Amino acid sequence: MNSFFxxxxxxxxxxxxxxxxxxxKDRDLAEDVLQNVFEKTVERQKELQxxxxxxxxxxxxxxxxxLMHHRKNNxxxxxxxxxxxxxxxxxxxxxEESHRLIFDxxxxxxxxxxxxxxxxxxxELSYExxxxxxxxxxxQVKVNLHRARKTLREKLINQGITRQ
Numbered sequence: 519m520n521s522f523f524x525x526x527x528x529x530x531x532x533x534x535x536x537x538x539x540x541x542x543k544d545r546d547l548a549e550d551v552l553q554n555v556f557e558k559t560v561e562r563q564k565e566l567q568x569x570x571x572x573x574x575x576x577x578x579x580x581x582x583x584x585l586m587h588h589r590k591n592n593x594x595x596x597x598x599x600x601x602x603x604x605x606x607x608x609x610x611x612x613x614e615e616s617h618r619l620i621f622d623x624x625x626x627x628x629x630x631x632x633x634x635x636x637x638x639x640x641x642e643l644s645y646e647x648x649x650x651x652x653x654x655x656x657x658q659v660k661v662n663l664h665r666a667r668k669t670l671r672e673k674l675i676n677q678g679i680t681r682q
Contacts, residue, residue, distance in 0.1 A: 526572060
């Protein structure tokens, strides 16, 4: 029989890793943070079995772990200010530049908008799932996603990347 961790937590590892990598921009640090949160999850699994919003608890724990790491290392620049990772291998230089520009623009959004944009556009969660995971109202999800998209659209238009 599978444990609670194997059944409920382990399947979320990909999404959780991408979320913490969004904040840290460092693969090794993201893996360490995720491992620490997994350890805490195993220690508290009896309590978490009845938790009404397990995914939300995991995201909040990851965020707290990242902030704790930055406090310990005197790197309190905020999650938005951390260096951009090296770009992945892409098919063409133009595509690489576009991805880099968009990544840079997303990283300049307010943190809440970054997370909501990531959950919707990368993780493809529904508005309801995002609201549950972030423990905010459905209207807040819609407003923040709209603002993020509008800001990105305006910046892309201003830089001549796209047209209205």
